[in-house]
Amino acid sequence: MKTCLVVDDSSVIRKVARRILEGLEFAITEAEDGEQALSECQRELPDAVLLDWNMPRMDGYEFLRALRRLPGGDRPKVVFCTTENDVAHIARALHAGANEYIMKPFDKDIVEAKFQEVGLI
């Protein structure tokens, strides 16, 4: 079973994402911010990260840059999932190593399409 780390400071979003991704047969771990997510990744790298942008302590963008510097940190597929829906943010995310980008609000079809796009389904 593939693993996905869901990183979002909203417990509601984490719950919705968990439900969708478990339906797509992913094993889910959760983190509330970039710092927690980075600790999780230092312990064990997931196959995928569903990543919010705006979070306390360490935001999604800083987490992504830190993740990509970890040994093997280029392996997880990172899918941003954020309300930062402008081209400038998308371009920054791609430049930092994001694989896909979901603009909130999202639904199951969009999550499924994006995870297919990165080759995890």
Place this chain on the structure above:
Amino acid sequence: MTSNEYDYLRKLLKDRSGLVLSADKQYLVESRLLPIARRLGLTKLSELVPKLKVPGAEPLIVEVVEAMTTNESFFFRDKVPFDHFRETVVPALLAARAQERRIRIWCAAASTGQEPYSIAMCVKEMAAKLAGWRIEIIGTDLSVEVLEKAKAGVYSQFEVQRGLPINMLVKYFVQSGETWQIAPELRAMVQYRPLNLLVDFAHLGNFDVIFCRNVLIYFDQPTKIDVLVRLARITPADGFLMLGAAETVVGLTDTFRPVPERRGLCVPTKGDAKAAPAKPKAPESPRLAVAAGGR
């Protein structure tokens, strides 16, 4: 709605669009046509039927047909046909059209434009190989209303997130608030025209590639055969037909045959005669060899 009224609508839709509705699809007709009835101040669908029979009802008939035949579309739908296009179709045509350096592509059910624009994006991504080539993309649809949306090329945030890779969104769209519009250079690559597949389409000319996906499934068998035979007439011997994943030519017509291991992709059989005119056991045609070696 009485069975007579439903039968009247079924016949109207079959005659006008080829759409075949079985007896158990009354719910679909109601869900699609009730909004039209309500807009006209009618409370029931049965009140709409008499209005379709009076002189001057043509605009309403068109609206009813369009409401029943408009289907959801999204970018790079089913993915595989676009892989075939990039990996099999374009390489074969690059060789076959090296003199003319011109490829004509027809999307026979363009709907709101996602398919023709997906093809245009594929072409753009292959710019190095296609430099100096003239690529014509024609999108047609029965519905004038959806073609207006296709021409405008404006899509919601939801529409651009299903099937469209994010790097393509950044590259080929212009953001305008909550919506995304196809970039002008990509819009200029596609021409749109209204067209009913039930009527003659020979005036469009010949096409090297025809995308006719998820259209035939709505037709009855004689209509499928008729459309396929007429498509074959405008497809050169070394051209291609792309059908939907659930569609096939097998058992319908011998004017096309499926390309092995390329689901949905077909080639005209008139190409076979040229490749192997006299031998009882024909070797694999050069074109098929190109297709099979495309991956």
